Amino acid sequence: MSQCLRERVLWGIYEGEGTAAQQAHLQTCVACRMRHQTLVHTLEEISSSLQETPPPPGRIPRPCPYPVRWQSAVVGLAGLLLLLGGSLWLRQVPPPIQPAMVYREELTPLLEEVDTIVVMTLDADSVESWEVIVDMAALDAALEEE
């Protein structure tokens, strides 16, 4: 049994590489002959099966190759960042001002100022116009006398 052929040699004989001594041993040793026949049978069966066997159906793609805990952690972190960013953005933007407030806070003082100026101007115009009228009457009287 110690002189029995190794598997590599048996395969070499199948490939047509065995020496004369190895071939002779194969003819005399029943165990080696059985092993060789098994090897030949297996290789032939493998060859024919690989020629006949259809390929397996397409692989089912997994959404993400990384472990699920990484996926959930990444999603959670992204959500947290989104919330933080959103809150910061909301703080930076001033609250919307209603139109009534704009009217009260900006338009009212302007109108008051304009009103004051207009009233003052009217008063001044009225005094000058009276003076003008008075002057005109005096002129008319003088012209009539002439």
Next chain:
Amino acid sequence: MHSIRVDQGEFEMLYRTHYARLIRLCCLWLDDPHEAEDVVQEVLLKLLKVSRGPHRPTAWEPWLTRVTRNACHDRRRSGWWKWWRTAPPARVEAVERPSVCRTLEDEALKREWQVRLWQAFQALPARQREVFALRYVEGWSTAAVAEALGLTVGSVKRHLFRAVRHLRQTLGGEA
């Protein structure tokens, strides 16, 4: 115009002769029939270009095998392919073949053995799969395999024996 017609005929002949063989090889090397279809389409496009060009190979079969093997190699090296291969393999199913004189039990055992064989074959390193497929599925000589893959004969034999030993160990040493 005449030369184009001749090339078209030659291309069709090569397509009919080698298409099934190339698909089988790609399935063995890539373990994915859809990817195998894509790769063979690429190879056939190259074949069409080369068959119309001035630099034509002397023998089409080794050329086609070499181009197919390179295309599969490129496909395996791409990043998305590595990602894709991390996905769990789909359930392997053997095709229903009409049984002539086999019993149902024989058919079931045969199918189970084919599934185990396919899984064991796909567990081999890529180089061993290439060598084994060309030697024992395509029936090439060891020297032809070595020439096609750019290896030495000794290297081909080493890969072959390792593949055989692994398959026999996985399959229990008997078919």
